[in-house]
Amino acid sequence: MGKVSAYFMAQLKRAWKLLPAQLAADLLICVCAGVLVYLLVAQAAIDAGGARYRIGMVGDLSDSYLGFGIAALQEMDDSRFMIELVGMSEEEAEDALARGDLYAVMRVPDDLMESVVSGANDSLITYTPAEGQKGLGTMVMGEITEIASTLVTSSQSAIFAMQQVLFDQGRDSEAARATDRLNLSLINLVLSRSGFSEVEILGYADGLSMELYYFCSAFLLFLLFSGLLNCGFFARRSAALSQFLKAKGVGAFWQILGEYLAYLCLVLMGFFCLSLPAAYLLEREWIGIPEWEGMGAYPFWGFLRILFPVILMFAALQFFLFEAAEGIVNGILLQFLCGAGMGYLAGYFYPAAFFPKRMQAVGGRLPAGVAARYVEEGLFGKVSASVLAAVFAYLAVFFALTVFVRRRRMGREPL
Amino acid sequence: MAVEIAGIKKAYQGKTVLKEVSFSAQAGSCVGIVGSNGSGKSTLLSILAGVRKADGGSFLHEGVDLLRRPGMIPKALGYVPQGDPLMEELTAWDNLRMCCDKETLKRSLSQGALRMLGIEHFLKTPVRRMSGGMKKRLSIGCAVVSSPGILLLDEPSAALDPVCKEDIRRYLEIYKREGGILLMVTHDAQDLDLCDDCYILKGGVLHAYSYDGDFHKLADVLRAEE
Structure with missing residues (x-):
């Protein structure tokens, strides 16, 4: 030893x-x-969200429905951690896009809500990503815009149809309340959409x-x-x-x-x-x-x-x-x-x-x-x-x- | 005190290296073993040192078979392998301290084997800065510092200059004179001059050879064996 x-x-x-x-x-x-x-x-x-995607909103945002939707997205929806929506003019958006300050620009047509309410569905939100972006982010944003457009226009068309049925049946007094209830159901549906699926996050x-x-x-x-x-x-x-x-x-x-x-x-x-x-x-x-x-x-x-x-x-x-x-x-x-x-x-x-x-x-x-x-x-x-x-x-x-x-x-x- | 080696056998991967190797040595004598490269000389020495196990045979020392009681080998013998068993980063003192306690070391330095080997002159020198001769002297010093009765040397003077060879040879003569038994494997004619008995290891068997100082004759014998 x-x-x-x-x-x-x-x-x-x-x-x-x-x-x-x-x-x-x-x-x-x-x-x-x-x-x-x-x-x-x-x-x-x-990657985890330290930097949010900044998206410029161009067009008539004065409509109360649209304003409420944007406010809900910015204040209540999970997407607020990832996306920042900024209202601006067309010129400002173009400049910001050129400078790289914006990830994309969403153009809301002036007659969007009228078109939706009337059931015409002929006005579309257009989404313009910054130049040269052809990655996964652009694809995802495109999909989101499409889903949002479809959801909004389809649901608003449903409200319009419901109102027509009520008017035809002479139940005008119920129309306003029924519309509110349908709108609230829609908002609830959109905001709680995370419950539709379970996302598995790869933890560390x-x-x-x-x-x-x-x-x-x-x-x-x-x-x-x-x-x-x-x-x-x-x-x-x-x-x-x-x-x-x-x-x-x-x-x-x-x-x-x-x-x-x-x-x-x-x-x-x-x-x-x-x-x-x-x-x-x-x-x-x-x-x-x-x-x-x-x-x-x-x-x-x-x-x-x-x-x-x-x-x-x-x-x-x-x-x-x-x-x-x-x-x-x-x-x-x-x-x-x-x-x-x-x-x-x-x-x-x-x-x-x-x-x-x-x-x-x-x-x-x-x-x-x-x-x-x-x-x-x-x-x-x-x-x-x-x-x-x-x-x-x-x-x-x-x-x-x-x-x-x-x-x-x-x-x-x-x- | 004497040693008797009898019937040492060793085979590697089906090839027999040593067959019934037997010889003996008396106290105060030196046995030299020569042979061509790969003949098994070093294998024999390592078996006697307890580094490897023999397939058979005995190594009797003072009535005890050291191959059966390997625990007694460290006290009975000192072994100097072919390379230098030293730690390059450490000094001579540190390397020697690994082999014995401080008191023994000091005693040996003042009046024992280490003094005779002249190790006190480079005691504080790191091994990596030593010459080949200093390293070899230190290697031998490590083996003999605890005063074993038997010393196994594997080519002690290989690659040394004549002065170093002479220094080492002088020490080995003293070791022999003091009653130690030297078992040496060598290729050097000067080393053989020190030997009382000389053997040639050939085909795994030891053959006694009477070395008369004629190294050319020995070389011819070895060449003939090949």
């Missing part, structure tokens, strides 16, 4: 000497990852906010790739040393244990040093995470505690990959390929919910996927035994495989 601890101490000393170089590499990676996360979050914020890891999701992903990705940053630890390792240690009574298991613990210390030291700036940014609220709002860096320390088993597992994985690869260059390539592949499948770059079900199933069972699941459950404070067991099972498997490879290698060296 004394020799094992002496070997561990020697490896720890190596790790300590490698720390400055590792920290420099960590810092570089963190700056890059930080920029990447910032861009992803900013883009996602835009079953309930995490986008910011927290990418924050976790960035940390997990950093840990997954930390084998690349710490490759110095695996360089210049000599097979002769393994053989010498074996002759000294330190077998493959104890060698790997000593090296693994020292490597773990190196990873933890680097990780801790880089967590400090992250904690500072959170404390100053320069990183805005909705779940942690107003709590400063306090939840972050809990998050680091949650990450600990993941660090153990990823360190074992990296150890195994470097042990299995012949030479440091192959080891680095293997680390990169495994890290990128697993990170992608596990949803570190994009939420896994975007992937087909089969891919999600595969990604979720990989070490990176298990780690993501574990962190997510940890953040909600309800880590299931199965996920925790999977994390430690992977750790044990990688450790055992590393020992196996070391044993084989010691017996296989050209002698």
Whole structure:
């Protein structure tokens, strides 16, 4: 046991000497990852509704029905989060469209409501998107305009028909009340249309906010790739040393244990040093995470505690990959390929919910996927035994495989 | 104190590397083993060092079969593999500390094997800045710092300059004189001068060879075997 601890101490000393170089590499990676996360979050914020579509309304909007409809859309309807309707003149709309201030212009004909009320249905709302827009947004807006036109004209035609029937039957006194009731039914129908269908929103890891999701992903990705940053630890390792240690009574298991613990210390030291700036940014609220709002860096320390088993597992994985690869260059390539592949499948770059079900199933069972699941459950404070067991099972498997490879290698060296 | 190696066998993937290898060595003697590349010399040494398992045979030392009781190997022998078993980033002191406690190390540096090897001159030098000779001396130092009775050396003077070779040879002579047993695998004629018994490993079997200082003759013998 004394020799094992002496070997561990020697490896720890190596790790300590490698720390400055590792920290420099960590810092570089963190700056890059930080920029990447910032861009992803900013883009996602835009996609999620940070910027509304501004649509110019041109034409006679003075009609009370139309005015009420627009007001309802702007104040009560779900579309108010996505669309901003702005009344303006034709000239103003053209200028704004040319400047790119408007997403589109809707032209309401002057005789629209008269046409609708009379049942003629010959006046149409025209929708003009900004020049060059031929994307999904334009198509969707076209569809919405068509649906709105159809809904309004059809329903108003129905009201007109009902009024005619009542007049023909001499029930004029009931017409006004019946019209109001039909109009209210229509408004109710339009405003509550979201009840017609159920929209499945692809959430970020079953309930995490986008910011927290990418924050976790960035940390997990950093840990997954930390084998690349710490490759110095695996360089210049000599097979002769393994053989010498074996002759000294330190077998493959104890060698790997000593090296693994020292490597773990190196990873933890680097990780801790880089967590400090992250904690500072959170404390100053320069990183805005909705779940942690107003709590400063306090939840972050809990998050680091949650990450600990993941660090153990990823360190074992990296150890195994470097042990299995012949030479440091192959080891680095293997680390990169495994890290990128697993990170992608596990949803570190994009939420896994975007992937087909089969891919999600595969990604979720990989070490990176298990780690993501574990962190997510940890953040909600309800880590299931199965996920925790999977994390430690992977750790044990990688450790055992590393020992196996070391044993084989010691017996296989050209002698 | 003596060692007796008997009937060591080893096969790899169906290929027999060692067949019934047997020899013995007395205290204060040196046994040299030569053979062409790939003949199994280093395999034999690694088996004796406990790095690999033999398929059969025994390695008796003071009445104990070390192959059956590998836990006793670390105390009984020191092993210097072909490469340098050193951590490049660490100093000589750090590397030696891995092999023994501080007291033993200090004692050896002041009056023991490490002093004889001249290691105190580069104790604080990182291994990556050492010359080949310094590394080899340190490797031997790591193996002998705990004063084992048997020393297994795998090509101790390969790629060393004559001065280093001489330094190492001088130490090995002292080791022998103090009653140690040297088992050496080598290609170097100067190393063979140190040996009391010389064997040629051929076809997995050891053949006794009387080395008379004529290295060309030995080379002819080895060539004939191929």
